[in-house]
Amino acid sequence: MRIVVCIKEVLDPDAVNAYALAGRLEIGDDDKTLTQTTIPRLMNGFDEQAIEAALRMRDAGTDATICVVSVGSDLTVPLRHAMALGADEVVAIEPPSSTGDYHTVAALLAAYIRSHGGADLVLCGRQASDDDQGVVPALIGESLGMPVVAIARDVEAAGSAEAPAVRVTRVTPDGDEIVEATCPAVVTISNELGEPRYPTMPMKMAARRVKPTDVSATDLSLDPQALEPRVVMTRQFVPTVKGDCEFISGDEPADVADRLVRRLLEDNIVRGRSPR
Amino acid sequence: MTDPVVVCTWSAVRDQPWEETEAALTLGRTVSGACGAELHWLVVGPSLDEGPEIAGRHGVARVDRIDDPKLEDGRPDAFVEALAQYCASHPCRLLLFNQNFATRLVAPRVAGRLGVGVVMNGTDIEVDGDRLDVTAAAYGGDTRVVYGLEGPGPCVVALLANAVAPEPTEDAGTAPAATELEVDLSGVEERIRVLEAAHTEGPRLEDAEIIVSGGRGLGSPENFKLIEELADVLGGMAGASRPLVDEGWIDSSRQVGLTGKITRPALYLAAGISGATQHMVGCSAAKTIVAINTDPDAAIFRHARYGIVGDCTELLPELIRAASEAGDS
Numbered sequence: 188m189r190i191v192v193c194i195k196e197v198l199d200p201d202a203v204n205a206y207a208l209a210g211r212l213e214i215g216d217d218d219k220t221l222t223q224t225t226i227p228r229l230m231n232g233f234d235e236q237a238i239e240a241a242l243r244m245r246d247a248g249t250d251a252t253i254c255v256v257s258v259g260s261d262l263t264v265p266l267r268h269a270m271a272l273g274a275d276e277v278v279a280i281e282p283p284s285s286t287g288d289y290h291t292v293a294a295l296l297a298a299y300i301r302s303h304g305g306a307d308l309v310l311c312g313r314q315a316s317d318d319d320q321g322v323v324p325a326l327i328g329e330s331l332g333m334p335v336v337a338i339a340r341d342v343e344a345a346g347s348a349e350a351p352a353v354r355v356t357r358v359t360p361d362g363d364e365i366v367e368a369t370c371p372a373v374v375t376i377s378n379e380l381g382e383p384r385y386p387t388m389p390m391k392m393a394a395r396r397v398k399p400t401d402v403s404a405t406d407l408s409l410d411p412q413a414l415e416p417r418v419v420m421t422r423q424f425v426p427t428v429k430g431d432c433e434f435i436s437g438d439e440p441a442d443v444a445d446r447l448v449r450r451l452l453e454d455n456i457v458r459g460r461s462p463r
Numbered sequence: 464m465t466d467p468v469v470v471c472t473w474s475a476v477r478d479q480p481w482e483e484t485e486a487a488l489t490l491g492r493t494v495s496g497a498c499g500a501e502l503h504w505l506v507v508g509p510s511l512d513e514g515p516e517i518a519g520r521h522g523v524a525r526v527d528r529i530d531d532p533k534l535e536d537g538r539p540d541a542f543v544e545a546l547a548q549y550c551a552s553h554p555c556r557l558l559l560f561n562q563n564f565a566t567r568l569v570a571p572r573v574a575g576r577l578g579v580g581v582v583m584n585g586t587d588i589e590v591d592g593d594r595l596d597v598t599a600a601a602y603g604g605d606t607r608v609v610y611g612l613e614g615p616g617p618c619v620v621a622l623l624a625n626a627v628a629p630e631p632t633e634d635a636g637t638a639p640a641a642t643e644l645e646v647d648l649s650g651v652e653e654r655i656r657v658l659e660a661a662h663t664e665g666p667r668l669e670d671a672e673i674i675v676s677g678g679r680g681l682g683s684p685e686n687f688k689l690i691e692e693l694a695d696v697l698g699g700m701a702g703a704s705r706p707l708v709d710e711g712w713i714d715s716s717r718q719v720g721l722t723g724k725i726t727r728p729a730l731y732l733a734a735g736i737s738g739a740t741q742h743m744v745g746c747s748a749a750k751t752i753v754a755i756n757t758d759p760d761a762a763i764f765r766h767a768r769y770g771i772v773g774d775c776t777e778l779l780p781e782l783i784r785a786a787s788e789a790g791d792s
C-alpha cells in the first residue's frame with residue numbers, strides 16, 4: 188500500500204497563542220504577516236499525527252511505503268523530521284508563486300500524486316493550525332475523485348492486497364463512527380489519535396543526510412489555470428476582546444463561593460430550587 | 464441583475480439550531496442587499512415546519528427544496544452531487560453554509576467540484592464591487608484574515624457559529640412557497656460504508672444550558688470529579704479543555720473549542736482554564752462566563768463576566784457546597 192502524507196509547515200501555534208494571550212500579537216506594515224519573527228516554524232500538529240497514523244499502520248503489519256509531501260519553500264527541517272520518523276521518501280514541491288491559495292496547493296498535491304506513483308491512501312491533518320481552513324484534503328479528494336473521510340482518530344488497513352480498503356474511526360459530535368472506504372481514499376486525522384512518537388537518535392542522525400526530492404510546478408505539467416488562486420488574502424488583523432470582568436473576592440474560599448452563587452441567583456442564571 | 468445569494472441548510476444535520484440558520488440568513492440578506500441580488504434559501508432534505516415563517520422574517524425571495532431518499536441519511540456524496548447539480552442550473556453569487564461537522568467537509572468538496580473559491584470559519588462578508596471580502600478566523604481566533612474572492616461567482620463560504628447575531632427584517636413579508644426541484648442522484652454510490660453508526664450517550668454538551676469546564680489548572684485527573692460534581696449540583700454538564708482530553712483524563716466528547724464542541728450555554732464556568740482562543744471559540748457565545756484562575760492576568764478574565772482569582776481545587780468544593788445549599792433553600 189502506498190501512503191502519501193501531506194504536511195504543512197506552520198508557525199508554532201503555542202507561541203502565537205502566548206503572544207495573543209499577552210496581548211502582544213501584531214501585524215506588520217504589509218497588513219498581512221505577524222511581526223513576531225522569533226516564532227519558530229514547525230510541522231502542523233495534526234500532520235505529525237497523520238504521519239503517526241501511517242507509521243501505526245505499518246507497525247500493525249501493513250506492507251506500506253510512506254511518502255511525505257509538502258508544498259512550500261525551505262522545507263528541509265520538517266521533511267527531515269518526517270524522514271527521522273520513518274518516512275520512506277520525502278518530497279518538497281515548490282509553489283510557482285507566493286500568491287497561491289489552498290486551491291493552488293491542492294492542485295499541486297493532486298498533480299504530484301497523479302503523476303508520481305499514485306496513492307492508495309492520502310493522509311492529511313484535519314486542518315492547518317495557521318489558517319484553520321481544513322479545505323485542502325477535500326479539494327485533493329475532489330480533484331482525484333477519491334472519497335474523503337474526515338476527522339479520524341484511528342485508521343486500519345482493511346480489504347485485501349488486491350482490493351485494499353481502510354477502516355476508519357471518526358470522531359463525530361454524536362460519538363465515534365466506524366466506516367470503511369475502498370482505496371484510494373483521503374483520510375484526515377484529528378488530535379484524538381493521540382501523541383505522535385519522537386524520532387530516535389540514530390534515525391535523526393540518518394535523516395540529517397537526506398535531501399528531499401524537489402519537484403517544481405513545471406515538472407507536474409499542470410494547466411496554469413489550475414494554479415490560479417481563487418481566494419486572495421488581502422489583510423490580517425488581531426481582533427480586540429472587550430473585557431468587563433467583575434472580580435469577586437473574600438477572605439476565605441467559602442465566602443467567595445457564597446458571593447458568587449448569590450450573584451448567579453440574583454442574575455437568574457442558576458435557580459434557587461434544586462434542579463433535580 | 465446579480466446572481467442570487469443562496470443560503471443552504473440541510474435538515475438531516477441535527478446540530479443546526481434555528482438560531483444558526485437565522486444567522487446565515489441575516490448575513491445572506493446583508494450581502495444580497497449590498498450587491499443588489501435576491502436572497503434565496505435552499506433546503507436540502509425533508510421540509511421544515513418552521514421554514515416559511517423564518518423565510519418571511521428574513522426577506523427570502525425564493526425557497527428551493529431538494530429532496531431525495533439518498534439525501535435522508537446524511538451521507539456526503541449525495542449531498543455534494545445534489546449541490547453541484549443545483550449550482551449548475553441556478554447560477555449564484557454566493558453559496559453560504561453554516562459551519563458544522565457535516566458542512567466542514569461538504570462545503571469545500573462542493574467548491575472543489577465546481578472549481579470555485581471557498582472560505583471556512585467566516586465571520587463576516589463585505590461587498591466591494593465585484594469582489595466579496597470574506598473575514599475568517601485564523602490561528603484558532605487569535606487573528607482574522609480577510610480573503611478577497613473575485614466575482615462574478617459563485618463562491619462558497621461557511622459561517623462560523625455565533626459570529627453573526629440573527630436579526631429579522633423590520634417588515635416581515637409573506638414567505639414564498641417552496642419550489643421543489645429535481646436532482647438526479649441515480650449515479651451516486653456512497654463510497655464510504657458505515658460499519659458502526661455513532662450514537663450519543665445521554666445529553667449533548669451543545670445543548671447544555673449550564674456547563675462547568677475544567678482545564679489543566681485542576682492539576683490531576685482526580686480533581687475532575689469536582690467539575691462533575693459541581694455540574695451535577697447546578698443541573699448542568701461537565702466540559703474540558705483539550706489538554707485533558709489529550710491526556711486521557713476525560714472522553715473527547717467533552718472537549719470544548721475549535722476542534723471540539725461549539726457550545727452556547729447560559730452559564731459557562733471555567734476552572735483552571737487559561738482562555739486560549741482555540742478554547743474560547745467553543746464557549747464565547749455563553750451568556751455568562753465565570754472564570755476561576757490563580758493568575759490574575761489569565762486571558763480567560765477578558766471574556767468572563769465574573770472572575771475569581773484563586774485556586775480552583777479549593778474553590779470548587781466550596782462552590783459545590785454553596786450551590787447545594789442554594790438548591791435546598
Ligand SMILES: Cc1cc2nc3c(=O)[nH]c(=O)nc-3n(C[C@H](O)[C@H](O)[C@H](O)COP(=O)(O)OP(=O)(O)OC[C@H]3O[C@@H](n4cnc5c(N)ncnc54)[C@H](O)[C@@H]3O)c2cc1C
Pocket residue numbers: 200201204232315316603677678679680681682703704705706707718719720721722723724734735736737738739740741742745755756757758761773774775776
Ligand atoms: C490547532 C489547535 C486546535 C486546538 N483546539 C482546542 C480545542 O478545541 N479546545 C481547547 O480547549 N484547546 C484547544 N487547543 C489548545 C489550546 O491552544 C490551549 O493549549 C488549551 O486550551 C489550554 O488548555 P488549558 O487552559 O486547560 O491549559 P493551560 O493553558 O495550561 O492553562 C492552565 C490555566 O490554569 C491556571 N491554573 C493553574 N493552577 C491553577 C489552580 N490550582 N487553580 C486555578 N487555576 C489554575 C493557570 O494559571 C492557567 O491559566 C488547540 C490548539 C491548536 C494548536
Ligand SMILES: Nc1ncnc2c1ncn2[C@@H]1O[C@H](COP(=O)(O)O)[C@@H](O)[C@H]1O
Pocket residue numbers: 193194195196231233234237256257258259289292296310311312313314315316318319320321322323324
Ligand atoms: N502546503 C501544504 N503542503 C502539504 N500539505 C498541505 C499544505 N497545506 C495544507 N496541507 C494539508 O491539508 C491539511 C489541511 O490544511 P488546510 O486546508 O490549509 O487547513 C493539512 O493538515 C495538511 O495535511
